[in-house]
Amino acid sequence: MQLNQEQLTAVRHVNGPLLIFAGAGSGKTRVITNRIVHLIQKEGISAGKIVALTFTNKSAKEMQTRVKKMITKPLLRGIEISTFHSLGLKILKKHPEEIGLKFPFVLQTPYDQESIINDLLKSKKIDPQSYPSKAILSHFSRIKNTGEEYIAKLSVSPIEIDLISLQLFENYCHVLKELNSVDFDDLILLPTNLLTNNKQVRQYYQTKFKYIMVDEFQDTNQSQYTFLKLLMGNNPNLCVVGDDDQSIYGFRGSNMNLILNFEKDFPGAKVVHLLNNYRSTSFIVNAASSVIKNNPGRREKRLYSNINHGDKVKYIERENEKEEAIYVVDTLQAEMIKGKKPGGKIAILFRTNYQSRSFEEELRIRSIPYKLVGGYNFFDRKEVRDIISYIKIIANPKDEVSLLRVLNYPKRGIGGTTISKLIQKSIECECSVMEILERLCEKPEFVDGIKKKTVSAIYEFLEIIHKYKKEFFKSHQMSSVLNSFIKEIGFEKEIVSEESDEKVIKARMNNLSEVVNMLSYFENELEQENKPNLFDFIIRLTLLMEDIDPKLEQEDKKVQLMTMHLSKGLEFDIVFLVGLEEGIIPNSRVLEEGSGVDEERRLFYVGMTRAKEKLILTGAKERKKYGETVLSNPSRFIEEISCQYLDTYKIENESSESSNIFLNELEKLKSA
């Protein structure tokens, strides 16, 4: 496929700021990758001067593979195609001392963050009921993502929880530093501070990167923007690609105004509009446009499609969520059998994760393979977090959170009373719990009131940690060391005692092997370049934990289930948008905020524009909530769809027609 006129203009633009408004399905990634190739091949710019930033590891990887297909490897030497966070990490790794870190520092997961907060709450005797750690954490995140502005706002209208957060914030930062660790937001914030305060480092990066590109620019938050500007310095070759209509991460601090005000911020910026949608039928594009045009303050764009109009968008209403699921699965099953659609080209998209359940059940009843993307991922499983905790302790004995997690898992008789004594002692002595354990083994009377039996349990625990620490550093095959560690520490016995179902035991043990596989994959990948080590593996794991399943590409037979948020950037032949009711989308909790509806409308728009051929919208008249049946009304967004592109099937006016067509079809196929 050739590039169109606008795409070519964007690709060929070399110097000076460039703003690309890229509507849904308009070939945005193609433009970026082609522009990279153009800069290198036609303009002779060295790849080492180019940096392309994305928000997810997945899209970074996608961009890398696409560029690699177009250009030979030597020409790509030194190019930086990564996420904001990975680039931040790279910078931190290069200059740890400048910001008060020692080299192998630790990246805290959200789980770790939460337990740090909980510990703080406990030590300050603050009731965790009225100040949930999650809420506090999201405030911390906002502080780090927006900088002083937030604190200034606070002093004007302080809410109670904000004050508590602010008090705890300093403590929290202190704990992170104690543990020689950083959190996710620090990966942007600390490099930004470094570049601001250190002229030498700043000049280094400003000379290194001359051509900067940012994908999904509408998702950028203030701190990322500051970071970008520091990387650029006076060099104006910044190219940003985005679509204000697809800005759906406001709750995470992303600021749509950054793209809307780009021209003001960079006077003389070249602006390109990509409006030709190559993905969806014209009915789908027009239906989506008729919804999004209701948003105030957006940049007016007329997206169009030259693809045949195809079927109208359907809206189907059912009695309850069970009936809704039956309809959806009936229909998609018919498409799979009759239309020979592979499951991977069909998606069910919902607003909130818990909505997946009714669909999963219905799919499972009929043994249709499906893939639930995101939600509860691999790293949320207990055994996986346990083994990772062990790896972390071995790498970093100061990692309190991980240590306490597994000190008595598998159970070895070190209970709550002992643990609180140990923590108490570590606070008294101002040293880590691990040190207390060490000293306790040398001198059992070091901590009073601990039984002999407990001490010997701790001794055995330490022995095994020491032994494997040595092995990991000595060995050239860490994965096999990890394997014997899993055997020796007694995971299997513990899991067997917890589960009665043979299959579940196997599955959980398999998850552990999966971590071993990851380590072995990691070792093989790195072997030629650097000697692999545990620290880098942990950082890799932590980054991976925050990403959706990287194996997604291989799941081409499975029906895809995910939230509308996660669907951004993807496309499917057939899309079901489900649970379209007031209160779900727009979400009732969001409605209380001022501009909440607009973001919900954009989310709905993102969902609609994922569909290439068929778009089916469904809703239920009542559904169970907390085990109680609640009535609901159709989402206001349904009405906003221009009726020339929409067919509505409400329960009253269709009783036999549409559902029976599919059912009959199914019966025929089954008997045949």
Add this chain to the structure above:
DNA sequence: GTTGCGTTTATTTTT
């Protein structure tokens, strides 16, 4: 220290 039972509470989206 562990187990088991009854009570409570949660569902917005995630790099």
Add this chain to the structure above:
DNA sequence: TAAACGCAAC
């Protein structure tokens, strides 16, 4: 509805 939590008995 189902998981998570807290308390009391073993």
